[in-house]
Amino acid sequence: MSSYRELARTPGVGRIIAAQLTARFPSGMVSLGLLIHVEHLTHSYAAAGIVLAAMSIGQAAAGPITSRWMGRWGMRPVLTLLTALYATTIAVLALAPLPVPALIALGLIAGVSTPPVQSAVRTIYPKMVNSRQLGALYSLDASLQEIIWVAAPVLVTFLALQVSSVVALLVISVIALGGGAWFILSPEVGRVRIPRSRTALGRVLRKPTVLLTTGIGVLFIGSAAAIEAGVVAAFGEGGVESGLVLAAYALGSLTGGLGSGGIPMSRWSAARRLVIVAIGSALTLVWVSNPFWLAFALFIAGVGFAPALAVMLAGTSASVKFSETAEAYGWINTGQLIGAALGSMAAGFAIDGNGPVGAYIVSIAMVVGAAIIAAVFHRAFPDLRHRDASPIPDTEQLPVIT
Known part of the structure; x- marks a missing residue:
């Protein structure tokens, strides 16, 4: 735990982690809240599912693009524009009794305008701490994001069902x-400038680590879904x-992530x-109907979850130029969104055919x-x-006067 105490004493680390978790908190609320x-508005789960699908498609398609924009126009302008558009779109969805096609269009806009906070903060990290602390910081980030996926669904479900979905x-x-304002106005966001990428969109996927991490993310997050x-x-x-x-x-996941922060990462x-x-x-297959056994089994699974994610984040950082980091994390996030959709869909078919055990089998197959793939x-x-x-430094040719 000494690595975390050292991180806590590093100026700005606690603030930027708290700010980015708050800015990303809506991502754990919006799916259930919108569903x-x-x-309630249309009396149709099919319509609700289509709106959610449109939002997911928008997020997956726009993630690498909006992440790349931060290197072209700067983090603050891009995040400010997208945060304002996203918040406005969600408010319109809440207040306007619109027909289903309009709701689908707004869902797509909400997905496209989702601020790339995750890509931004993971690009900032290497500029905030020394290289020796970076692995522990990625482990801490991967661990603490579990707060979002535990607290956010509980809060939004309570509000939507006990108060009002509006x-x-x-x-x-x-x-x-x-x-978003807290994160955007953080000094670290203003101090870090992402160099403009000189490669075409998607070229970063030629890096084996980025392609591998994106592919593994489809299966890994699909398994969790x-x-x-x-x-x-x-x-x-x-x-x-x-x-x-x-x-x-x-x-x-929280326990495993915090416990693995000081362990060196090999291939x-x-x-x-x-x-x-x-x-x-x-x-989970040993005793599928017992909640206490399932809790024990998934606690064991969780012990490897955040540490595996931390390895992929750190490996990506070390494999790309600094100007490519935001786009690389954008592609990884897109892979994870696709995985969540595929995992949920496959589990749905499996549940219809074999009950909950079918979903567990799908999950096991995906994570295996x-x-x-990670081993091969x-x-x-x-x-x-x-x-x-640390990312590979960006270099360029300099004119020499002779």
């Missing part, structure tokens, strides 16, 4: 504005058991940590696939045991 609101969406809009669908199918959305089991998953680290997730996921292509990950995770 409940559109269903109020729930307005709260999302307000948090997006407040958290399938597990969540299986748990909800087993105990119901409002069941206490569902909350217990999913909270254990998040607690395991095999991603595969090893994904194996832990696979073992925990496989244990991720572990196998382990050489694509940089060995960070004897080097830091």
Whole structure:
């Protein structure tokens, strides 16, 4: 834990982590809030699902592009514009009784305008701490984001069902504005300038680490989405058991992430940590109807979750130029969004055919696939045991007067 104490004493680290978590908090609220609101408005879960799909498509398509914009026009202008557009769109969705086609269009706009805070902050990190602290900072970031996925759904469900779905969406809009302003006005955001990328959009995917991490992210996050669908199918959305089991998953991830911050990352680290997730996921099949056993199994799976994500983040940082980091993280986030959609869809079909156990099998298959890919292509990950995770410096030719 000494690495975390050292991080806590580093000026600005605590502030930027708190600000980015607040700015990203709406991402854990908006899907459920929008689902409940559109269903209440249209009395159709199909319509609500289409609106959510439009938002997800917008996020996945725009992520690499808006992340790349930060190198062209600066982080603050891009984040300010997108935060204002996103918050306004959510507010309009809350207040305007629109027909379904208009709701779908607004869902798409909300997805496209989702601020790339995640890409921004992970680009800032290497400029805030020394190279020796960077691995621990990525582990801390991957761990603390579990707060979003535990607290945000609980808050938005309470507001939407106990107060009003309109109020729930307005709260999302307000948090997006407040958290976004806190992050945008943070001194670190103003001090760090991302160099303009000189390569074409998508060229960063030619880097083996970025392509591998994006591909693994599809399976890795898809596995988590399938597990969540299986748990909800087993105990119901409002069941206490569902909350217990999913909270254990998040607690395991938080524990594993904080505990692994000081462990050096080798080329095999991603595969090893994904194996832990696979073992925990496989244990769900031992006693599929017992919530306490499932909580134990998913706690074990969670112990490998944040550490595996931290390896992929640090490996990406060390493999690309600083001007490419934001776009690289944008592509990784797009892969994760696609994985979440595919995992949920596959789990839905499996649940219809075999019940919750079908979703668990889908989850196990996806994370085992991720572990196998990470092992087979382990050489694509940089060995960070004897080097830091700082991005490759940008260089250019300078004219020489002779």
